[in-house]
Amino acid sequence: MNIFEKTLVADSELAWEDLGGGLRRKIMSYDNDLMLVKVAFEKGGVGAIHSHPHKQMSYIAKGKFEVTIGENKKLLSEGDIYFAPSGVSHGVICLEEGLLVDVFNPMREDLI
Numbered sequence: 001m002n003i004f005e006k007t008l009v010a011d012s013e014l015a016w017e018d019l020g021g022g023l024r025r026k027i028m029s030y031d032n033d034l035m036l037v038k039v040a041f042e043k044g045g046v047g048a049i050h051s052h053p054h055k056q057m058s059y060i061a062k063g064k065f066e067v068t069i070g071e072n073k074k075l076l077s078e079g080d081i082y083f084a085p086s087g088v089s090h091g092v093i094c095l096e097e098g099l100l101v102d103v104f105n106p107m108r109e110d111l112i
Contacts, residue, residue: 006028006029006030006031007029009028009029011026011028011038014026014027014028016040019039021045021046022041022042022043022044022045022094023039023040023041023042023045023047024039024040025037025038025039025040025111026038027111027112030107030112031107032106032107033105033106033107034103034104034105034106034107035102035103035104035105035106035107035108035111036101036102036103036104037101037102037103037104037108037111038061038099038100038101038102039099039100039102040098040099041063041065041092041094041097041098041099041100042094042097043094043095043096043097044093044094045093045094045098046091046092046093046094047091047092047093047094047100048091049068049089049090049091050089050090050091051084051087051088051089051090052086052087052108052110053086053087054086054104054105054106054107054108055083055084055085055086055104055105056083056084056090056102056103056104057081057082057083057084057102057103058081058082058083058084058100058101058102058103059080059081059100059101059103060076060077060078060079060080060081060082060098060099060100061078061098061099061100061101062078062097062098062099063077063078063094063095063096063097063098063099064076064077064078064094064095064096064098065077065092065093065094065095065098065100066092066093066095067082067090067091067092068089068090068091068092069082069083069084069088069089069090070088070089070090075095077096
């Protein structure tokens with residue numbers, strides 16, 4: 001990929017990918033070291049508990065989520081963030097229609 005291919009990204013030019021279960025995703029931009037992804041949730045949508053070797057930080061742009069990181073659970077809403085360290089199990093349950101902005105380091109090749 002050309003380094004400048006994903007430097008100026010208009011949201012309106014990207015299509016949502018339907019993931020099923022009330023979830024949709026847009027991979028906004030990435031290179032080998034960093035990736036930003038938007039994930040839209042319908043109320044009741046579940047980001048199942050999982051882990052990966054990537055560090056993940058997620059910004060809650062809209063809605064309310066029950067977030068689990070390892071053994072910890074907390075209700076988070078618009079403006080809050082969570083950090084999932086490398087290899088730590090994490091997941092969410094959407095309590096109100098919501099939008100997460102996920103940042104991964106390094107980029108997640110499994111999403112491409």
